[in-house]
Amino acid sequence: MASPLARVNVRADLWETLWSFAHRVLAVNLLLALAGAPLMLALSLVANPWQYPIFFGLLALPLAPAVAAAFGYYADDDPRPPLTKLFRLMRSRARRSLLIAVVAGSLIGVLVVDIKMLATSLPAAVPPLVVLLLLVAVTALNALAGAPVRLAIYSGVRGWGLSLLSLGVLAVALVIVSQAPLVGLAIVPGCALWVVQTNSQAQLARIVRRIG
Structure with a gap:
């Protein structure tokens, strides 16, 4: 009996690449779901979460190790780790x-407060603060x-x-998750983090080539 792949004009190694990518994305999504479960539960129960930034910031902390693990998982050479x-x-x-996460979250929190305070009294100071916020992220x-x-700063x-x-x-991913x-x-x-990891590796590789 002929292989089903023979009916499709796609090479077998391409199928393997696609399945490997799907395997990694599903695994990463599972880890993110477990790490973010307390945060998602709290968001579903609290009407105005932005009024409790410290509480929700603490609940979001487990996502940092999950994201770091996802980046390492995507960089693994094993087709299906x-x-x-x-x-x-x-x-x-x-x-x-x-x-x-703690350092970056604290800096972003301070910058957001400064932007909010200076938006009306000193609007000219807002754009540099926004740029600094993006650089921290x-x-x-x-x-x-x-x-x-x-x-990380230089490559960014x-x-x-x-x-x-x-x-x-990441912004588009957050919108999609919030809506559905x-x-x-x-x-x-998982797909969004794969894009971020790919971009980060490309940035670092470019810097390494310049240094070398």
């Missing part, structure tokens, strides 16, 4: 990723992907186009 490896990566990267993403902090600035693309993809939670959580987060 086992799910246990994803959890091992989360455990091994927990301390550093939590520190990155990009640096945190690159650092979670494994880059040293200084290199030098590769500003990819940095904006990563932030844009079940479908969004099942598909979107």
Whole structure:
């Protein structure tokens, strides 16, 4: 009996690549769902979550090790790395990723408050603060992907186009998840993080080539 692949004009190695990608995305989505379960539950119960930034910030902290593990999982050379490896990566990267999340979250919180306060009294100061906020977010993403902090800042600035693309993809993913939670959580987060990880690796590779 002929293989079903013979009826489709697609090479077998391409099918393997697609299945490998699907495997990783599903595994990452599972980890993110587990790490973000307390946050999602609280968001479903509280009407105005923005009024409790510290509480929801603490609930969001477990997502940092999950994101760091997802980046490492995507970078693995194994076509289908086992799910246990994803959890091992989360455990091994927990301390550093939590520190990155706390520092970046604190800076972003301060910048958001400053922007809100200066929006009416000193609007000219808002654009630089927005740029600084975006730089903190990009640096945190690159650092979670494994880059040293200084290199994460430098690569984020030098590769500003990819940095904006990563932030844009994450923003779209958040909108989709907020509008269609079940479908969004099942598909979107893992795909969005794959884009971010790919962009971060491209930025770092470019910097390494310049240094070399």
